[in-house]
Amino acid sequence: MSDEVTRLLQRWSGGDEAARDRLMPLIYDELRALAARQLSGERRDHTLQVTGLVNEAYLRLAGQDHARWADRRQFLLIAATMMRRVLVDHARRKAAGKRPPAEDRLSIDDVELPVDAGEAGPGLLALDEALTRLAELDARQAQVVQLRYFAGLDIDETARVLDLSVSTVTREWRMARAWLQRELGD
Numbered sequence: 001m002s003d004e005v006t007r008l009l010q011r012w013s014g015g016d017e018a019a020r021d022r023l024m025p026l027i028y029d030e031l032r033a034l035a036a037r038q039l040s041g042e043r044r045d046h047t048l049q050v051t052g053l054v055n056e057a058y059l060r061l062a063g064q065d066h067a068r069w070a071d072r073r074q075f076l077l078i079a080a081t082m083m084r085r086v087l088v089d090h091a092r093r094k095a096a097g098k099r100p101p102a103e104d105r106l107s108i109d110d111v112e113l114p115v116d117a118g119e120a121g122p123g124l125l126a127l128d129e130a131l132t133r134l135a136e137l138d139a140r141q142a143q144v145v146q147l148r149y150f151a152g153l154d155i156d157e158t159a160r161v162l163d164l165s166v167s168t169v170t171r172e173w174r175m176a177r178a179w180l181q182r183e184l185g186d
Contacts, residue, residue: 002072009069037152038083048090057082073161080151088128130183141176144169
């Protein structure tokens, strides 16, 4: 099946929309599992469900005009990235909806912030920003984090997807986690 997925991805890259349509049933279960793993770290009452996350990510993937899919591995990595972006966009919209009307806002100079204001821990937006910075420093470490944290893959699965040794993925995971912990403050 993996070979068929790769062939369909490559045909889709060439502009064959029928290949894209035949691909979806072959990878839908994998995309649902990916989405479920990503949502497992969210609140139980999250308004975005697995099917919605899969559909939104797939629409974004399908809407890319010049996507060049090399193989199933690359597609799943990009799908995980799209799902992360969907969750981040969702979090941003939700946060924007909590802002008070302009007439009710206070100037920052009028507000005293508590000393422990940052102790609530980093949210998805802070993690996304830190991961973007990590990608600028070390793209492979960012991919490892994305597959391990957002896609929920274990070390062996991540090594297979990235075509790396298990020891390399273990080392990159350790280094990326240490960097993120320093950036996010635990």
